[in-house]
Amino acid sequence: MDYLKINQFKCFVDTDISINQLTIMAGANGNGKSTSIQALLYFRRTIEHCGEWINGKYVLNKVNGMDVPLNGVYCLALGNSSFVLNRNASNNEIVLGLFNEKEEISVTYDVDNRDSKLYLTPKTPAKTETVNFPIFKQEFYYLNAERIGPRINQSMQFFDYPNAGWQGETTAQLLGLENGYFKVEDERRFGDTQSNYLQDQVNFWLDFIMKGVKIRVENSPNTLTAQILIENQFTISDPTLSTNLGFGISYILPILATGLTAKKGTYFIVENPEAHLHPSAQSKIGRFLAMVATAGINVIIETHSDHLINGIQIAVAEERINNEEITINFFNHEDNAIQPDVQPITITSKGELSDWPKGFFDQTQIDYAKLFNLRKKDE
Numbered sequence: 001m002d003y004l005k006i007n008q009f010k011c012f013v014d015t016d017i018s019i020n021q022l023t024i025m026a027g028a029n030g031n032g033k034s035t036s037i038q039a040l041l042y043f044r045r046t047i048e049h050c051g052e053w054i055n056g057k058y059v060l061n062k063v064n065g066m067d068v069p070l071n072g073v074y075c076l077a078l079g080n081s082s083f084v085l086n087r088n089a090s091n092n093e094i095v096l097g098l099f100n101e102k103e104e105i106s107v108t109y110d111v112d113n114r115d116s117k118l119y120l121t122p123k124t125p126a127k128t129e130t131v132n133f134p135i136f137k138q139e140f141y142y143l144n145a146e147r148i149g150p151r152i153n154q155s156m157q158f159f160d161y162p163n164a165g166w167q168g169e170t171t172a173q174l175l176g177l178e179n180g181y182f183k184v185e186d187e188r189r190f191g192d193t194q195s196n197y198l199q200d201q202v203n204f205w206l207d208f209i210m211k212g213v214k215i216r217v218e219n220s221p222n223t224l225t226a227q228i229l230i231e232n233q234f235t236i237s238d239p240t241l242s243t244n245l246g247f248g249i250s251y252i253l254p255i256l257a258t259g260l261t262a263k264k265g266t267y268f269i270v271e272n273p274e275a276h277l278h279p280s281a282q283s284k285i286g287r288f289l290a291m292v293a294t295a296g297i298n299v300i301i302e303t304h305s306d307h308l309i310n311g312i313q314i315a316v317a318e319e320r321i322n323n324e325e326i327t328i329n330f331f332n333h334e335d336n337a338i339q340p341d342v343q344p345i346t347i348t349s350k351g352e353l354s355d356w357p358k359g360f361f362d363q364t365q366i367d368y369a370k371l372f373n374l375r376k377k378d379e
Helices: 034-049 171-174 198-209 249-260 277-294 306-317 363-378
Strands: 002-009 013-020 022-027 052-054 057-059 093-099 104-110 119-122 139-145 214-220 225-231 268-272 298-302 326-332 341-345
Touching: 002 034, 013 034, 013 326, 022 034, 022 277, 022 306, 034 093, 034 268, 034 298, 034 326, 139 249, 139 341, 171 198, 171 225, 171 249, 198 214, 198 249, 198 277, 198 298, 225 249, 249 268, 249 277, 277 298, 277 306, 306 326
Parallel strands: 022 298, 022 326, 139 268, 268 298
Antiparallel strands: 002 013, 002 093, 052 057, 093 104, 104 119, 214 225, 326 341
């Protein structure tokens, strides 16, 4: 188990967030889920911006004197330095890092409290001799909650490694990888399907999640554009533009494309994978992400969907993923507390939750109880 260290950053005074093979951030709005994701993204940006590129990976033995912007990369919009230093901070320093029982690395950032800046200044990191966290690999996959909606086409761009972009803006290009002949690893294939070509596998998973939906990609290198055409039960053999079929398909495609192409041993962070999806599809995308984690990708999910978690519980019960590889971090806030409380919840081998704290996806039961009492009152 790895842990994300957050010290004096935004709402956190000092906390450690569990990072498992499949990690779920859940809880009410404004309780620190996004802050924990932003801390990991900002730490990654520090590594890219201030580290060295040695033998095919990033190395952060010392900083190079460059400040790290608070806005822009990875869709970060942290404002200025006065917004990111915790209100109860004992000094003008923020610490972010990763650790486990064998290794640790952390960076301390100087925060200029006299004059708000659009950056933080990192100091030479504290680290063990060997650091092998996935965050140092070139491949790093992140999908923002605000993804690109339906478009007639998407621009083709150069990328250092195949990815869907931070908002899904290069999904069409990714789906057309190697002219449609990119092969998906056997362990990520849907069921007992035979073809392992990317577009075929995307269509198998799409049909599982949204019955009858299929896609086709057309790349146009001369115009530097790529286009996704979509077919459903009403457009059989006559695909239409994605703009004619709503947001759900466009929001799920970058998740499927990334999950099927991501390199093993890397991070795949996705915010609100349930966005614009029917509850049935939310449950099934949970099962898909469990499969991705089983295939060796470190999946981190921020979600407000109990249906998605239900899907992951089903994957455990069906023995498609080891329950010990999953951690649900429940973010909550107690009255008068100086920072959010983060409670790890595990899943048993039968797919049952180890705990069900107050506020953890209990609104359905609360609403049913209220309706029951209102009906009794009218009798």
